[in-house]
Amino acid sequence: MDKAPLTRNPPRNEKPESGRKTKAYPYASGGWGSLKAVTQILIQEKTVVRDATILPHQNKPDGFMCVSCSWAKPAHPHAFEFCENGAKATAWDTTPKRVDRAFFERHTVSELLEWHDHDIEDAGRLTEPMRYDAQTDRYVPVAWDEAFAAIGAQLRSFDPASVVFYTSGRASLETSYMLQLFARMYGTNNLPDSSNMCHESTSVGLTQAIGVGVGTIGLDDFEHTDLMFFFGQNVGTNSPRMLHQLQDARKRGVPIVTFNPLREPGLVSFANPQSPRDMLLPGDAGNTQISTQYHQVRPGGDSAALAGICKAVIAADDEARTHGAPPVLDVAFIREHTVGFEDFAAYVRAVQWDEIERESGLTRAAIESAAREYMQANAVLAHYGMGLTQHRLGVQNVRMICNLLFLRGNVGKPGAGPSPIRGHSNVQGQRTVGITEKPELAPLDQLARQFGFEPPREKGFNTVEAFEAMVEGKVNAVVNLGGNLVRSVPDRLRTEPAWRRLPLTVNIATKLNRSHLAHGDNAYLLPCLSRIEIDRTGGREQVVSMEDSTARFHGSRGVAEPPSPDVRSEPAILAGLAIATLGERSTVDWRAWSEDYASVRAQMAKTWPEMFQDLETRMWTPGGCVRPLPARSREWKTKSGKAEFLVPESLCEDPDMPVTEPDALRLMTLRADGQFNTTLYNHDDRFRGVRGSRMVLLMNPDDMAARGIDEGDRLTLRTVANDGVVREVAGLAAKPYDVPRGCLAGYYPECNPLLPLWHYARESKVPGAKSIPVRVVDIDRTTRANA
Numbered sequence: 063m064d065k066a067p068l069t070r071n072p073p074r075n076e077k078p079e080s081g082r083k084t085k086a087y088p089y090a091s092g093g094w095g096s097l098k099a100v101t102q103i104l105i106q107e108k109t110v111v112r113d114a115t116i117l118p119h120q121n122k123p124d125g126f127m128c129v130s131c132s133w134a135k136p137a138h139p140h141a142f143e144f145c146e147n148g149a150k151a152t153a154w155d156t157t158p159k160r161v162d163r164a165f166f167e168r169h170t171v172s173e174l175l176e177w178h179d180h181d182i183e184d185a186g187r188l189t190e191p192m193r194y195d196a197q198t199d200r201y202v203p204v205a206w207d208e209a210f211a212a213i214g215a216q217l218r219s220f221d222p223a224s225v226v227f228y229t230s231g232r233a234s235l236e237t238s239y240m241l242q243l244f245a246r247m248y249g250t251n252n253l254p255d256s257s258n259m260c261h262e263s264t265s266v267g268l269t270q271a272i273g274v275g276v277g278t279i280g281l282d283d284f285e286h287t288d289l290m291f292f293f294g295q296n297v298g299t300n301s302p303r304m305l306h307q308l309q310d311a312r313k314r315g316v317p318i319v320t321f322n323p324l325r326e327p328g329l330v331s332f333a334n335p336q337s338p339r340d341m342l343l344p345g346d347a348g349n350t351q352i353s354t355q356y357h358q359v360r361p362g363g364d365s366a367a368l369a370g371i372c373k374a375v376i377a378a379d380d381e382a383r384t385h386g387a388p389p390v391l392d393v394a395f396i397r398e399h400t401v402g403f404e405d406f407a408a409y410v411r412a413v414q415w416d417e418i419e420r421e422s423g424l425t426r427a428a429i430e431s432a433a434r435e436y437m438q439a440n441a442v443l444a445h446y447g448m449g450l451t452q453h454r455l456g457v458q459n460v461r462m463i464c465n466l467l468f469l470r471g472n473v474g475k476p477g478a479g480p481s482p483i484r485g486h487s488n489v490q491g492q493r494t495v496g497i498t499e500k501p502e503l504a505p506l507d508q509l510a511r512q513f514g515f516e517p518p519r520e521k522g523f524n525t526v527e528a529f530e531a532m533v534e535g536k537v538n539a540v541v542n543l544g545g546n547l548v549r550s551v552p553d554r555l556r557t558e559p560a561w562r563r564l565p566l567t568v569n570i571a572t573k574l575n576r577s578h579l580a581h582g583d584n585a586y587l588l589p590c591l592s593r594i595e596i597d598r599t600g601g602r603e604q605v606v607s608m609e610d611s612t613a614r615f616h617g618s619r620g621v622a623e624p625p626s627p628d629v630r631s632e633p634a635i636l637a638g639l640a641i642a643t644l645g646e647r648s649t650v651d652w653r654a655w656s657e658d659y660a661s662v663r664a665q666m667a668k669t670w671p672e673m674f675q676d677l678e679t680r681m682w683t684p685g686g687c688v689r690p691l692p693a694r695s696r697e698w699k700t701k702s703g704k705a706e707f708l709v710p711e712s713l714c715e716d717p718d719m720p721v722t723e724p725d726a727l728r729l730m731t732l733r734a735d736g737q738f739n740t741t742l743y744n745h746d747d748r749f750r751g752v753r754g755s756r757m758v759l760l761m762n763p764d765d766m767a768a769r770g771i772d773e774g775d776r777l778t779l780r781t782v783a784n785d786g787v788v789r790e791v792a793g794l795a796a797k798p799y800d801v802p803r804g805c806l807a808g809y810y811p812e813c814n815p816l817l818p819l820w821h822y823a824r825e826s827k828v829p830g831a832k833s834i835p836v837r838v839v840d841i842d843r844t845t846r847a848n849a
């Protein structure tokens with residue numbers, strides 16, 4: 063039968079505005095609001111009783127590692143080492159709701175496609191393998207072995223170069239190692255992952271600058287730092303456990319200088335819900351001020367702001383030299399450890415303040431005050447997130463952070479260093495065990511020796527390239543380990559139809575999502591355990607390992623009962639697929655691996671002895687075991703053997719936009735606290751005072767007035783692009799907010815149809831989700847939702 067049409071945008075059942083006036087959240091992040099939110103989700107997911115016994119095990123050395131963010135797990139955890147979002151993620155997975163065969167008997171796929179994303183995933187956990195039946199337009203049960211055999215046979219019929227193996231950053235080190243080996247034995251390096259839409263700008267930029275693609279800092283550095291920068295990361299919503307370290311540092315008097323277009327309540331102040339003192343003091347008395355300086359940089363203006371800080375620092379150093387005063391720069395570090403300083407210094411001396419002010423949207427005085435803090439500090443941490451990486455200049459932004467740190471030797475010493483805050487709980491670890499489309503980053507020769515096969519040497523697809531190929535009809539199948547690609551990738555109105563034309567989609571997942579419903583011709587749903595659950599594959603309790611944002615490996619042991627006896631672990635599912643697909647071709651005893659994950663860890667240790675020697679015991683070290691990081695001890699594995707300064711190519715994020723479209727605005731697509739990526743726990747963004755709907759635009763009041771827009775008017779945005787494609791999203795309610803003029807913020811994934819697939823960072827191809835040029839093309843004043 064014909065496939066159902068794309069859901070209209072906004073979907074029919076998009077929750078209407080609640081009618082309540084949206085107000086800015088008056089409280090610090092954390093605090094009573096956070097406790098209340100935890101209780102609400104436990105009730106919503108009906109997990110109160112179970113979670114009372116599960117949550118205390120979260121992020122403990124002998125427990126399970128949270129399935130939410132990747133922030134570090136301390137050696138001496140709090141009694142409840144979880145945050146509001148970790149609790150939500152746990153409740154979401156351990157819900158008693160089920161998407162079983164009876165559910166699919168009740169609902170056709172076309173009908174489910176009309177459901178809201180929240181409702182699809184909220185329906186519950188998948189319980190047994192299913193395949194799509196075109197006759198009835200339903201998912202119907204299929205036996206595991208039958209599914210494996212059918213998928214294996216079809217994969218064997220395809221050219222491996224036309225098959226994509228995607229992984230979302232949650233899967234364990236063991237699972238990820240198995241996936242990359244399976245894909246390479248099958249014959250492809252098409253191993254895109256969520257990092258391609260996220261911190262790939264870091265992987266590229268830091269590797270060029272310091273010789274390792276990850277941050278160099280650990281939790282101990284918070285005790286030694288005397289200044290922290292925060293660029294484009296929303297800690298209160300996206301890595302709330304980090305607020306503990308920030309609060310402790312603030313109590314020691316460490317200043318925090320924040321660059322963010324939007325005034326984020328979570329970056330302003332924090333009350334620790336686990337501190338009786340913080341919670342009991344009246345009013346704001348228990349709140350800790352987080353940012354001591356808050357600079358509302360223009361989206362995409364960070365390279366300019368960083369150039370400005372460097373300009374001020376180098377000017378101060380030039381000045382000191384003329385007066386015979388001690389240098390401001392760390393001259394010894396620059397001489398011994400870096401290359402390219404002179405070119406960079408010449409560039410910043412020459413660049414004009416008007417250009418810096420125009421591109422950054424900040425005044426010279428504001429930038430100089432940040433520079434003064436920097437010059438007074440001996441050890442500086444630079445934290446950053448998607449506000450820096452998801453731009454056309456994303457890689458350069460990361461290099462500019464390094465330039466700034468190099469000026470005063472702020473890498474490879476206690477309390478200092480670049481600190482990319484990763485997203486998914488094991489996204490960093492997946493790269494460490496060979497999930498990469500770039501053959502030069504995988505130990506192909508070692509894999510060839512270890513497993514007696516010839517790995518493919520051609521570059522594979524990253525996420526954007528996989529979808530470019532899909533749009534051109536060059537992809538036959540996607541094996542999708544987690545993730546919800548039709549919602550997370552750019553250009554939905556082009557990419558979702560391409561996904562639906564695929565001959566085969568195989569989804570390994572915990573819960574149903576839109577990418578399963580907008581399926582290929584042949585489609586399979588293979589339900590897996592969550593890491594929270596006890597994994598009894600092979601008749602013993604299996605454990606897995608992961609790497610956190612600070613390059614520490616941790617063991618993880620599930621504690622909850624699985625949702626159904628027919629759900630399998632990710633390693634067991636990959637083993638089944640590999641056996642059915644590779645057959646005789648494979649020298650690996652996949653079954654034995656899947657029945658004893660320690661044997662997978664032993665293979666990882668053979669591939670990377672330095673990294674994984676004795677992982678079996680070390681992974682249980684409280685606080686995790688440190689992965690070798692040469693840059694931490696000032697050993698630079700770069701092309702030149704030194705830390706490398708970079709002269710920026712341009713400070714302008716989007717060169718063609720302002721000239722051709724004076725009316726254009728720069729759209730940032732952000733996360734609310736009620737979501738984890740495409741998973742929507744609810745329709746609220748508590749901290750930003752948005753409730754009951756995500757079809758909202760946060761706008762500067764003057765930009766609204768200039769266009770005659772009132773609060774609650776429904777806007778249609780259209781992307782400014784010259785490629786002949788019309789990209790629009792309608793029905794977005796305007797809400798005045800403290801953002802700079804000329805920019806506005808909306809939610810991911812609702813705004814993804816506006817993001818062109820080609821609008822990505824040079825070198826890393828991370829979609830430019832924080833600087834989409836748009837125009838308001840329609841204002842519907844009749845539906846003033848909040849009036």
Ligand SMILES: Nc1nc2c(c(=O)[nH]1)N[C@H]1C(S)=C(S)[C@@H](COP(=O)(O)OP(=O)(O)OC[C@H]3O[C@@H](n4cnc5c(=O)[nH]c(N)nc54)[C@H](O)[C@@H]3O)O[C@H]1N2
Pocket residue numbers: 130131147260293294295296297299300301321322323324326359360361362363364446447448449450484485486730731732733734735736737738739740832
């Ligand atoms: N609760 C929750 N936690 C999560 C997630 C989630 O969805 N929900 N997702 C996880 C994942 S995969 C990731 S990658 C991380 C993401 O965590 P973040 O890196 O915090 O990502 P975003 O929410 O996209 O917001 C980025 C921040 O950058 C700011 N910003 C936007 N443009 C610019 C700019 O040009 N310059 C600067 N300086 N700032 C800018 C925005 O105002 C916002 O505060 O969080 C992880 N944790």
Ligand SMILES: Nc1nc2c(c(=O)[nH]1)N[C@H]1C(S)=C(S)[C@@H](COP(=O)(O)OP(=O)(O)OC[C@H]3O[C@@H](n4cnc5c(=O)[nH]c(N)nc54)[C@H](O)[C@@H]3O)O[C@H]1N2
Pocket residue numbers: 183229230231232233256257259260261448452485486543544545546547550551570571572573574575590591592593632731732733738739740741810811813814817831
């Ligand atoms: N416009 C815009 N687009 C963006 C972003 C943005 O800021 N703006 N952010 C980007 C970023 S940083 C990221 S990381 C991507 C994320 O993009 P994806 O990786 O595609 O999406 P997720 O929402 O993390 O995936 C959620 C799904 O994973 C499955 N799942 C959950 N737990 C498990 C598990 O334990 N095992 C398995 N196998 N499956 C599981 C569930 O079925 C769930 O529906 O989106 C990117 N897209």
Ligand SMILES: [Mo]
Pocket residue numbers: 256259260261484485486
């Ligand atoms: Mo991410």
